[in-house]
Amino acid sequence: MKKMNWFLVVYVVGACFASCTKNNNGDSWIGKSVTVDCDPYNAWSYFSFKEGKTVKTLNVKSMEGAVAGVYYGDLSSNTLIKNTDSLLMVINEGIGDTVVISFPACKIGAMSGTETTNASFSLKAIAKKEGNIWKISSEKSVVAMEKENATSTDYYMSINGTIGTTKNADFDLALYMNVKAMEDGGMQMNMGGDLVGKSTGKTYGVDGDETSFEWDLAFHRYDIKTNGGAAIMLQTSDLESVTSADVTGESFTSDVDGEVMVDMSGMMTGFIGYQPTKVNEVLAKWVTATPTGSMPPYTYKINGKVFVVKTADGKYAKLRFTDMSDATGKNEAATFDYEYPLK
The missing domain is CATH 2.40.128 (Lipocalin)
Known part of the structure:
Protein backbone atom coordinates (compact mmCIF):
# COMPACT_ATOMS: atom_id res chain seq x y z
CA MET A 1 0.00 0.00 0.00
CA LYS A 2 0.99 3.55 -0.40
CA LYS A 3 2.91 5.16 2.34
CA MET A 4 1.34 8.38 3.37
CA ASN A 5 3.82 11.28 3.53
CA TRP A 6 2.69 14.37 5.50
CA PHE A 7 4.62 16.93 3.49
CA LEU A 8 3.89 20.54 2.54
CA VAL A 9 4.09 21.11 -1.14
CA VAL A 10 5.98 23.15 -3.64
CA TYR A 11 5.07 26.04 -5.86
CA VAL A 12 8.50 27.26 -6.90
CA VAL A 13 9.48 30.84 -7.52
CA GLY A 14 13.21 30.26 -7.84
CA ALA A 15 15.86 32.88 -7.33
CA CYS A 16 19.57 32.31 -7.70
CA PHE A 17 22.11 34.48 -5.92
CA ALA A 18 25.74 34.37 -4.82
CA SER A 19 26.12 33.89 -1.11
CA CYS A 20 28.17 32.44 1.67
CA THR A 21 26.35 29.82 3.72
CA LYS A 22 27.21 27.17 6.26
CA ASN A 23 25.89 23.67 6.51
CA ASN A 24 25.08 21.85 9.75
CA ASN A 25 28.74 20.94 10.21
CA GLY A 26 29.89 24.52 9.85
CA ASP A 27 31.56 24.10 6.43
CA SER A 28 31.35 27.37 4.49
CA TRP A 29 30.32 27.70 0.87
CA ILE A 30 30.96 30.64 -1.41
CA GLY A 31 29.04 30.10 -4.61
CA LYS A 32 25.57 29.72 -5.99
CA SER A 33 22.54 29.12 -3.81
CA VAL A 34 18.88 28.94 -4.67
CA THR A 35 15.65 28.91 -2.71
CA VAL A 36 12.68 27.03 -4.08
CA ASP A 37 9.54 28.43 -2.47
CA CYS A 38 6.78 25.96 -1.70
CA ASP A 39 3.05 26.23 -1.22
CA PRO A 40 0.25 23.83 -2.28
CA TYR A 41 0.03 20.08 -2.73
CA ASN A 42 -1.13 20.20 -6.32
CA ALA A 43 1.91 21.61 -8.13
CA TRP A 44 5.30 20.71 -9.56
CA SER A 45 8.10 23.26 -9.96
CA TYR A 46 10.88 22.81 -12.49
CA PHE A 47 14.44 24.01 -11.87
CA SER A 48 17.20 24.41 -14.46
CA PHE A 49 20.87 24.32 -13.45
CA LYS A 50 21.81 26.20 -16.63
CA GLU A 51 19.30 28.99 -15.97
CA GLY A 52 19.93 28.95 -12.24
CA LYS A 53 16.25 29.35 -11.48
CA THR A 54 12.83 27.81 -11.61
CA VAL A 55 11.71 27.89 -15.22
CA LYS A 56 8.13 26.63 -14.89
CA THR A 57 5.44 25.68 -12.39
CA LEU A 58 2.72 23.25 -13.48
CA ASN A 59 -0.41 22.57 -11.48
CA VAL A 60 -1.73 19.06 -11.03
CA LYS A 61 -5.26 18.50 -12.31
CA SER A 62 -7.73 15.71 -11.73
CA MET A 63 -9.14 13.75 -14.65
CA GLU A 64 -12.02 11.33 -14.77
CA GLY A 65 -11.58 7.67 -15.51
CA ALA A 66 -9.70 6.09 -12.62
CA VAL A 67 -11.30 3.78 -10.11
CA ALA A 68 -9.94 5.61 -7.05
CA GLY A 201 -13.30 8.13 -9.89
CA LYS A 202 -10.29 10.37 -10.49
CA THR A 203 -6.77 10.18 -11.85
CA TYR A 204 -4.18 12.95 -11.74
CA GLY A 205 -1.58 14.51 -14.03
CA VAL A 206 0.19 17.82 -14.59
CA ASP A 207 -1.70 20.51 -16.48
CA GLY A 208 0.92 20.95 -19.17
CA ASP A 209 3.71 19.30 -21.13
CA GLU A 210 6.88 18.61 -19.15
CA THR A 211 8.76 17.89 -22.38
CA SER A 212 8.07 21.30 -23.93
CA PHE A 213 10.79 23.12 -21.96
CA GLU A 214 14.24 22.41 -20.51
CA TRP A 215 14.64 21.51 -16.83
CA ASP A 216 16.82 19.34 -14.61
CA LEU A 217 15.01 18.92 -11.29
CA ALA A 218 11.30 19.05 -10.47
CA PHE A 219 10.13 19.60 -6.89
CA HIS A 220 6.89 18.50 -5.29
CA ARG A 221 7.06 19.16 -1.57
CA TYR A 222 9.92 16.88 -0.50
CA ASP A 223 9.61 14.75 -3.65
CA ILE A 224 12.16 15.32 -6.42
CA LYS A 225 12.51 13.90 -9.92
CA THR A 226 15.02 14.45 -12.69
CA ASN A 227 14.49 15.00 -16.38
CA GLY A 228 16.08 11.79 -17.61
CA GLY A 229 18.98 12.21 -15.20
CA ALA A 230 20.25 10.30 -12.17
CA ALA A 231 21.66 11.03 -8.72
CA ILE A 232 24.01 9.82 -6.03
CA MET A 233 24.38 10.76 -2.34
CA LEU A 234 27.91 11.10 -0.97
CA GLN A 235 28.93 10.47 2.63
CA THR A 236 30.30 13.98 3.08
CA SER A 237 28.78 17.33 3.97
CA ASP A 238 31.74 19.32 2.62
CA LEU A 239 30.39 20.66 -0.66
CA GLU A 240 33.55 22.62 -1.44
CA SER A 241 35.77 19.53 -1.51
CA VAL A 242 33.71 17.47 -4.00
CA THR A 243 35.03 17.37 -7.57
CA SER A 244 34.09 15.45 -10.70
CA ALA A 245 36.87 12.97 -9.93
CA ASP A 246 35.01 11.91 -6.78
CA VAL A 247 32.06 10.57 -8.78
CA THR A 248 33.82 9.13 -11.82
CA GLY A 249 32.80 5.49 -12.15
CA GLU A 250 30.12 5.72 -9.46
CA SER A 251 26.71 4.12 -10.00
CA PHE A 252 24.01 6.78 -10.26
CA THR A 253 20.36 6.05 -9.50
CA SER A 254 17.80 6.92 -12.16
CA ASP A 255 14.18 7.85 -11.47
CA VAL A 256 11.65 5.08 -10.94
CA ASP A 257 7.89 4.85 -11.30
CA GLY A 258 6.20 6.13 -8.18
CA GLU A 259 3.44 8.37 -6.91
CA VAL A 260 2.99 11.52 -4.86
CA MET A 261 0.08 12.91 -2.85
CA VAL A 262 -1.66 15.70 -4.75
CA ASP A 263 -5.27 15.82 -3.53
CA MET A 264 -6.01 16.12 0.18
CA SER A 265 -9.57 17.44 -0.24
CA GLY A 266 -11.08 14.07 0.68
CA MET A 267 -8.72 13.33 3.58
CA MET A 268 -11.47 13.54 6.22
CA THR A 269 -13.38 10.79 4.40
CA GLY A 270 -10.25 8.64 4.07
CA PHE A 271 -9.40 9.42 0.42
CA ILE A 272 -6.00 10.69 -0.67
CA GLY A 273 -5.43 11.45 -4.36
CA TYR A 274 -2.09 10.27 -5.77
CA GLN A 275 -0.43 11.24 -9.04
CA PRO A 276 1.57 8.50 -10.76
CA THR A 277 4.93 9.98 -11.73
CA LYS A 278 8.65 9.37 -11.86
CA VAL A 279 10.53 10.01 -8.60
CA ASN A 280 14.17 9.85 -7.61
CA GLU A 281 14.59 7.80 -4.46
CA VAL A 282 18.09 9.10 -3.77
CA LEU A 283 17.20 12.79 -3.94
CA ALA A 284 14.17 12.08 -1.75
CA LYS A 285 16.65 11.52 1.09
CA TRP A 286 17.44 15.25 1.29
CA VAL A 287 14.96 15.35 4.19
CA THR A 288 14.90 12.70 6.90
CA ALA A 289 11.41 11.95 8.24
CA THR A 290 11.26 10.42 11.72
CA PRO A 291 7.97 8.91 12.99
CA THR A 292 6.75 10.40 16.27
CA GLY A 293 4.02 7.90 17.12
CA SER A 294 1.67 10.80 17.75
CA MET A 295 0.72 14.13 16.17
CA PRO A 296 2.36 15.42 14.13
CA PRO A 297 3.16 11.98 12.70
CA TYR A 298 6.68 12.94 11.59
CA THR A 299 9.47 15.33 12.40
CA TYR A 300 11.72 16.47 9.56
CA LYS A 301 15.40 17.28 9.41
CA ILE A 302 17.74 18.30 6.60
CA ASN A 303 20.04 15.43 5.60
CA GLY A 304 23.05 17.73 5.04
CA LYS A 305 24.92 15.32 2.76
CA VAL A 306 26.23 16.27 -0.67
CA PHE A 307 24.25 15.03 -3.66
CA VAL A 308 25.53 14.85 -7.22
CA VAL A 309 23.10 14.93 -10.13
CA LYS A 310 24.03 13.61 -13.55
CA THR A 311 21.86 15.46 -16.06
CA ALA A 312 20.42 13.91 -19.20
CA ASP A 313 23.21 15.43 -21.31
CA GLY A 314 25.91 13.85 -19.13
CA LYS A 315 26.96 16.92 -17.11
CA TYR A 316 27.26 16.93 -13.33
CA ALA A 317 25.93 19.24 -10.64
CA LYS A 318 26.76 19.02 -6.95
CA LEU A 319 24.32 20.31 -4.35
CA ARG A 320 23.76 20.40 -0.60
CA PHE A 321 20.41 21.29 0.93
CA THR A 322 20.69 23.85 3.73
CA ASP A 323 17.12 24.79 4.67
CA MET A 324 13.56 23.50 4.33
CA SER A 325 11.73 26.65 5.42
CA ASP A 326 10.55 29.79 3.69
CA ALA A 327 11.02 33.34 4.95
CA THR A 328 8.12 32.93 7.38
CA GLY A 329 9.65 29.83 8.95
CA LYS A 330 7.11 27.42 7.49
CA ASN A 331 8.30 24.17 5.90
CA GLU A 332 7.43 25.42 2.45
CA ALA A 333 10.80 25.83 0.75
CA ALA A 334 13.97 24.05 -0.28
CA THR A 335 17.25 25.96 -0.20
CA PHE A 336 20.42 24.42 -1.58
CA ASP A 337 23.98 25.40 -2.47
CA TYR A 338 25.20 24.05 -5.80
CA GLU A 339 27.84 24.11 -8.50
CA TYR A 340 27.10 23.46 -12.16
CA PRO A 341 28.83 22.16 -14.13
CA LEU A 342 30.89 20.30 -11.58
CA LYS A 343 34.61 20.87 -12.03
Whole structure:
Protein backbone atom coordinates (compact mmCIF):
# COMPACT_ATOMS: atom_id res chain seq x y z
CA MET A 1 0.00 0.00 0.00
CA LYS A 2 0.99 3.55 -0.40
CA LYS A 3 2.91 5.16 2.34
CA MET A 4 1.34 8.38 3.37
CA ASN A 5 3.82 11.28 3.53
CA TRP A 6 2.69 14.37 5.50
CA PHE A 7 4.62 16.93 3.49
CA LEU A 8 3.89 20.54 2.54
CA VAL A 9 4.09 21.11 -1.14
CA VAL A 10 5.98 23.15 -3.64
CA TYR A 11 5.07 26.04 -5.86
CA VAL A 12 8.50 27.26 -6.90
CA VAL A 13 9.48 30.84 -7.52
CA GLY A 14 13.21 30.26 -7.84
CA ALA A 15 15.86 32.88 -7.33
CA CYS A 16 19.57 32.31 -7.70
CA PHE A 17 22.11 34.48 -5.92
CA ALA A 18 25.74 34.37 -4.82
CA SER A 19 26.12 33.89 -1.11
CA CYS A 20 28.17 32.44 1.67
CA THR A 21 26.35 29.82 3.72
CA LYS A 22 27.21 27.17 6.26
CA ASN A 23 25.89 23.67 6.51
CA ASN A 24 25.08 21.85 9.75
CA ASN A 25 28.74 20.94 10.21
CA GLY A 26 29.89 24.52 9.85
CA ASP A 27 31.56 24.10 6.43
CA SER A 28 31.35 27.37 4.49
CA TRP A 29 30.32 27.70 0.87
CA ILE A 30 30.96 30.64 -1.41
CA GLY A 31 29.04 30.10 -4.61
CA LYS A 32 25.57 29.72 -5.99
CA SER A 33 22.54 29.12 -3.81
CA VAL A 34 18.88 28.94 -4.67
CA THR A 35 15.65 28.91 -2.71
CA VAL A 36 12.68 27.03 -4.08
CA ASP A 37 9.54 28.43 -2.47
CA CYS A 38 6.78 25.96 -1.70
CA ASP A 39 3.05 26.23 -1.22
CA PRO A 40 0.25 23.83 -2.28
CA TYR A 41 0.03 20.08 -2.73
CA ASN A 42 -1.13 20.20 -6.32
CA ALA A 43 1.91 21.61 -8.13
CA TRP A 44 5.30 20.71 -9.56
CA SER A 45 8.10 23.26 -9.96
CA TYR A 46 10.88 22.81 -12.49
CA PHE A 47 14.44 24.01 -11.87
CA SER A 48 17.20 24.41 -14.46
CA PHE A 49 20.87 24.32 -13.45
CA LYS A 50 21.81 26.20 -16.63
CA GLU A 51 19.30 28.99 -15.97
CA GLY A 52 19.93 28.95 -12.24
CA LYS A 53 16.25 29.35 -11.48
CA THR A 54 12.83 27.81 -11.61
CA VAL A 55 11.71 27.89 -15.22
CA LYS A 56 8.13 26.63 -14.89
CA THR A 57 5.44 25.68 -12.39
CA LEU A 58 2.72 23.25 -13.48
CA ASN A 59 -0.41 22.57 -11.48
CA VAL A 60 -1.73 19.06 -11.03
CA LYS A 61 -5.26 18.50 -12.31
CA SER A 62 -7.73 15.71 -11.73
CA MET A 63 -9.14 13.75 -14.65
CA GLU A 64 -12.02 11.33 -14.77
CA GLY A 65 -11.58 7.67 -15.51
CA ALA A 66 -9.70 6.09 -12.62
CA VAL A 67 -11.30 3.78 -10.11
CA ALA A 68 -9.94 5.61 -7.05
CA GLY A 69 -12.21 8.25 -5.59
CA VAL A 70 -15.04 9.18 -3.25
CA TYR A 71 -18.43 7.65 -4.10
CA TYR A 72 -21.96 7.91 -2.75
CA GLY A 73 -24.47 5.16 -3.49
CA ASP A 74 -27.79 3.70 -2.41
CA LEU A 75 -27.78 0.30 -0.72
CA SER A 76 -30.81 -1.88 -1.52
CA SER A 77 -30.84 -3.68 1.84
CA ASN A 78 -31.03 -2.25 5.34
CA THR A 79 -30.59 -5.54 7.16
CA LEU A 80 -27.44 -4.26 8.89
CA ILE A 81 -26.43 -0.91 7.40
CA LYS A 82 -29.15 1.64 8.11
CA ASN A 83 -27.92 4.66 6.13
CA THR A 84 -28.94 3.06 2.83
CA ASP A 85 -29.28 6.36 0.95
CA SER A 86 -26.06 8.11 -0.09
CA LEU A 87 -23.81 5.58 1.62
CA LEU A 88 -20.19 6.80 1.51
CA MET A 89 -17.69 4.51 -0.22
CA VAL A 90 -14.02 5.42 -0.64
CA ILE A 91 -11.68 3.59 -3.03
CA ASN A 92 -7.92 3.94 -2.66
CA GLU A 93 -5.43 2.30 -5.00
CA GLY A 94 -3.17 -0.45 -3.71
CA ILE A 95 -0.37 -2.46 -5.28
CA GLY A 96 -0.91 -3.57 -8.86
CA ASP A 97 -4.60 -4.21 -9.55
CA THR A 98 -5.49 -4.16 -5.86
CA VAL A 99 -7.81 -1.52 -4.44
CA VAL A 100 -8.94 -0.91 -0.88
CA ILE A 101 -12.68 -0.22 -0.68
CA SER A 102 -13.70 1.48 2.55
CA PHE A 103 -16.98 2.42 4.14
CA PRO A 104 -15.81 4.92 6.77
CA ALA A 105 -19.13 6.29 8.01
CA CYS A 106 -21.77 3.57 8.33
CA LYS A 107 -24.70 3.52 10.70
CA ILE A 108 -25.43 -0.06 11.68
CA GLY A 109 -28.12 -1.53 13.85
CA ALA A 110 -30.00 -4.68 14.73
CA MET A 111 -32.34 -6.26 12.20
CA SER A 112 -35.22 -4.77 14.17
CA GLY A 113 -35.39 -1.52 16.06
CA THR A 114 -34.18 2.02 15.32
CA GLU A 115 -31.07 2.36 17.50
CA THR A 116 -27.86 2.61 15.46
CA THR A 117 -24.12 2.64 16.02
CA ASN A 118 -21.43 4.37 13.96
CA ALA A 119 -19.07 1.89 12.34
CA SER A 120 -16.50 1.50 9.58
CA PHE A 121 -14.87 -1.28 7.60
CA SER A 122 -12.56 -1.86 4.62
CA LEU A 123 -11.94 -4.77 2.27
CA LYS A 124 -9.58 -5.46 -0.58
CA ALA A 125 -10.63 -6.20 -4.15
CA ILE A 126 -9.19 -6.43 -7.65
CA ALA A 127 -10.02 -3.67 -10.17
CA LYS A 128 -9.42 -4.36 -13.85
CA LYS A 129 -10.39 -2.02 -16.66
CA GLU A 130 -12.37 -3.67 -19.45
CA GLY A 131 -13.46 -1.22 -22.13
CA ASN A 132 -15.48 1.55 -20.51
CA ILE A 133 -15.92 -0.16 -17.11
CA TRP A 134 -13.87 -1.19 -14.13
CA LYS A 135 -14.59 -4.77 -13.16
CA ILE A 136 -14.45 -5.17 -9.37
CA SER A 137 -13.97 -8.64 -7.89
CA SER A 138 -13.12 -10.00 -4.46
CA GLU A 139 -13.11 -13.35 -2.76
CA LYS A 140 -15.11 -13.82 0.43
CA SER A 141 -12.82 -13.01 3.34
CA VAL A 142 -12.98 -12.13 7.03
CA VAL A 143 -13.23 -8.39 7.70
CA ALA A 144 -13.42 -6.68 11.09
CA MET A 145 -16.10 -4.01 11.40
CA GLU A 146 -14.94 -1.34 13.85
CA LYS A 147 -17.62 0.28 16.00
CA GLU A 148 -17.70 3.61 17.83
CA ASN A 149 -17.76 1.91 21.21
CA ALA A 150 -14.27 0.51 20.50
CA THR A 151 -15.57 -2.99 19.80
CA SER A 152 -15.39 -4.93 16.57
CA THR A 153 -17.23 -7.80 14.94
CA ASP A 154 -15.85 -10.18 12.32
CA TYR A 155 -17.85 -10.60 9.13
CA TYR A 156 -17.45 -12.58 5.97
CA MET A 157 -17.48 -9.99 3.17
CA SER A 158 -17.04 -9.69 -0.57
CA ILE A 159 -17.75 -7.01 -3.15
CA ASN A 160 -18.21 -7.61 -6.88
CA GLY A 161 -19.57 -5.61 -9.79
CA THR A 162 -18.72 -2.78 -12.17
CA ILE A 163 -17.85 0.92 -12.05
CA GLY A 164 -18.05 3.14 -15.14
CA THR A 165 -14.88 4.91 -16.26
CA THR A 166 -16.53 8.23 -17.17
CA LYS A 167 -17.97 10.84 -14.86
CA ASN A 168 -21.53 10.08 -13.76
CA ALA A 169 -21.51 6.64 -15.39
CA ASP A 170 -23.29 4.00 -13.32
CA PHE A 171 -21.66 1.81 -10.73
CA ASP A 172 -23.35 -1.36 -9.47
CA LEU A 173 -21.71 -3.40 -6.74
CA ALA A 174 -22.98 -6.44 -4.84
CA LEU A 175 -21.85 -6.25 -1.21
CA TYR A 176 -22.02 -9.54 0.68
CA MET A 177 -21.89 -9.44 4.49
CA ASN A 178 -22.56 -12.10 7.08
CA VAL A 179 -21.48 -12.35 10.72
CA LYS A 180 -18.61 -14.82 10.82
CA ALA A 181 -19.93 -16.62 13.90
CA MET A 182 -23.33 -17.05 12.24
CA GLU A 183 -21.94 -18.40 8.98
CA ASP A 184 -19.50 -20.67 10.79
CA GLY A 185 -22.53 -22.01 12.65
CA GLY A 186 -24.32 -22.83 9.41
CA MET A 187 -26.54 -19.73 9.07
CA GLN A 188 -26.11 -18.30 5.56
CA MET A 189 -27.54 -14.78 5.47
CA ASN A 190 -26.55 -11.80 3.33
CA MET A 191 -26.75 -8.62 5.40
CA GLY A 192 -25.38 -6.55 2.53
CA GLY A 193 -27.11 -5.75 -0.75
CA ASP A 194 -26.71 -4.00 -4.11
CA LEU A 195 -24.95 -0.64 -3.96
CA VAL A 196 -25.68 1.63 -6.96
CA GLY A 197 -24.76 5.19 -7.84
CA LYS A 198 -22.79 7.43 -10.20
CA SER A 199 -19.05 7.13 -10.87
CA THR A 200 -16.71 9.82 -9.59
CA GLY A 201 -13.30 8.13 -9.89
CA LYS A 202 -10.29 10.37 -10.49
CA THR A 203 -6.77 10.18 -11.85
CA TYR A 204 -4.18 12.95 -11.74
CA GLY A 205 -1.58 14.51 -14.03
CA VAL A 206 0.19 17.82 -14.59
CA ASP A 207 -1.70 20.51 -16.48
CA GLY A 208 0.92 20.95 -19.17
CA ASP A 209 3.71 19.30 -21.13
CA GLU A 210 6.88 18.61 -19.15
CA THR A 211 8.76 17.89 -22.38
CA SER A 212 8.07 21.30 -23.93
CA PHE A 213 10.79 23.12 -21.96
CA GLU A 214 14.24 22.41 -20.51
CA TRP A 215 14.64 21.51 -16.83
CA ASP A 216 16.82 19.34 -14.61
CA LEU A 217 15.01 18.92 -11.29
CA ALA A 218 11.30 19.05 -10.47
CA PHE A 219 10.13 19.60 -6.89
CA HIS A 220 6.89 18.50 -5.29
CA ARG A 221 7.06 19.16 -1.57
CA TYR A 222 9.92 16.88 -0.50
CA ASP A 223 9.61 14.75 -3.65
CA ILE A 224 12.16 15.32 -6.42
CA LYS A 225 12.51 13.90 -9.92
CA THR A 226 15.02 14.45 -12.69
CA ASN A 227 14.49 15.00 -16.38
CA GLY A 228 16.08 11.79 -17.61
CA GLY A 229 18.98 12.21 -15.20
CA ALA A 230 20.25 10.30 -12.17
CA ALA A 231 21.66 11.03 -8.72
CA ILE A 232 24.01 9.82 -6.03
CA MET A 233 24.38 10.76 -2.34
CA LEU A 234 27.91 11.10 -0.97
CA GLN A 235 28.93 10.47 2.63
CA THR A 236 30.30 13.98 3.08
CA SER A 237 28.78 17.33 3.97
CA ASP A 238 31.74 19.32 2.62
CA LEU A 239 30.39 20.66 -0.66
CA GLU A 240 33.55 22.62 -1.44
CA SER A 241 35.77 19.53 -1.51
CA VAL A 242 33.71 17.47 -4.00
CA THR A 243 35.03 17.37 -7.57
CA SER A 244 34.09 15.45 -10.70
CA ALA A 245 36.87 12.97 -9.93
CA ASP A 246 35.01 11.91 -6.78
CA VAL A 247 32.06 10.57 -8.78
CA THR A 248 33.82 9.13 -11.82
CA GLY A 249 32.80 5.49 -12.15
CA GLU A 250 30.12 5.72 -9.46
CA SER A 251 26.71 4.12 -10.00
CA PHE A 252 24.01 6.78 -10.26
CA THR A 253 20.36 6.05 -9.50
CA SER A 254 17.80 6.92 -12.16
CA ASP A 255 14.18 7.85 -11.47
CA VAL A 256 11.65 5.08 -10.94
CA ASP A 257 7.89 4.85 -11.30
CA GLY A 258 6.20 6.13 -8.18
CA GLU A 259 3.44 8.37 -6.91
CA VAL A 260 2.99 11.52 -4.86
CA MET A 261 0.08 12.91 -2.85
CA VAL A 262 -1.66 15.70 -4.75
CA ASP A 263 -5.27 15.82 -3.53
CA MET A 264 -6.01 16.12 0.18
CA SER A 265 -9.57 17.44 -0.24
CA GLY A 266 -11.08 14.07 0.68
CA MET A 267 -8.72 13.33 3.58
CA MET A 268 -11.47 13.54 6.22
CA THR A 269 -13.38 10.79 4.40
CA GLY A 270 -10.25 8.64 4.07
CA PHE A 271 -9.40 9.42 0.42
CA ILE A 272 -6.00 10.69 -0.67
CA GLY A 273 -5.43 11.45 -4.36
CA TYR A 274 -2.09 10.27 -5.77
CA GLN A 275 -0.43 11.24 -9.04
CA PRO A 276 1.57 8.50 -10.76
CA THR A 277 4.93 9.98 -11.73
CA LYS A 278 8.65 9.37 -11.86
CA VAL A 279 10.53 10.01 -8.60
CA ASN A 280 14.17 9.85 -7.61
CA GLU A 281 14.59 7.80 -4.46
CA VAL A 282 18.09 9.10 -3.77
CA LEU A 283 17.20 12.79 -3.94
CA ALA A 284 14.17 12.08 -1.75
CA LYS A 285 16.65 11.52 1.09
CA TRP A 286 17.44 15.25 1.29
CA VAL A 287 14.96 15.35 4.19
CA THR A 288 14.90 12.70 6.90
CA ALA A 289 11.41 11.95 8.24
CA THR A 290 11.26 10.42 11.72
CA PRO A 291 7.97 8.91 12.99
CA THR A 292 6.75 10.40 16.27
CA GLY A 293 4.02 7.90 17.12
CA SER A 294 1.67 10.80 17.75
CA MET A 295 0.72 14.13 16.17
CA PRO A 296 2.36 15.42 14.13
CA PRO A 297 3.16 11.98 12.70
CA TYR A 298 6.68 12.94 11.59
CA THR A 299 9.47 15.33 12.40
CA TYR A 300 11.72 16.47 9.56
CA LYS A 301 15.40 17.28 9.41
CA ILE A 302 17.74 18.30 6.60
CA ASN A 303 20.04 15.43 5.60
CA GLY A 304 23.05 17.73 5.04
CA LYS A 305 24.92 15.32 2.76
CA VAL A 306 26.23 16.27 -0.67
CA PHE A 307 24.25 15.03 -3.66
CA VAL A 308 25.53 14.85 -7.22
CA VAL A 309 23.10 14.93 -10.13
CA LYS A 310 24.03 13.61 -13.55
CA THR A 311 21.86 15.46 -16.06
CA ALA A 312 20.42 13.91 -19.20
CA ASP A 313 23.21 15.43 -21.31
CA GLY A 314 25.91 13.85 -19.13
CA LYS A 315 26.96 16.92 -17.11
CA TYR A 316 27.26 16.93 -13.33
CA ALA A 317 25.93 19.24 -10.64
CA LYS A 318 26.76 19.02 -6.95
CA LEU A 319 24.32 20.31 -4.35
CA ARG A 320 23.76 20.40 -0.60
CA PHE A 321 20.41 21.29 0.93
CA THR A 322 20.69 23.85 3.73
CA ASP A 323 17.12 24.79 4.67
CA MET A 324 13.56 23.50 4.33
CA SER A 325 11.73 26.65 5.42
CA ASP A 326 10.55 29.79 3.69
CA ALA A 327 11.02 33.34 4.95
CA THR A 328 8.12 32.93 7.38
CA GLY A 329 9.65 29.83 8.95
CA LYS A 330 7.11 27.42 7.49
CA ASN A 331 8.30 24.17 5.90
CA GLU A 332 7.43 25.42 2.45
CA ALA A 333 10.80 25.83 0.75
CA ALA A 334 13.97 24.05 -0.28
CA THR A 335 17.25 25.96 -0.20
CA PHE A 336 20.42 24.42 -1.58
CA ASP A 337 23.98 25.40 -2.47
CA TYR A 338 25.20 24.05 -5.80
CA GLU A 339 27.84 24.11 -8.50
CA TYR A 340 27.10 23.46 -12.16
CA PRO A 341 28.83 22.16 -14.13
CA LEU A 342 30.89 20.30 -11.58
CA LYS A 343 34.61 20.87 -12.03
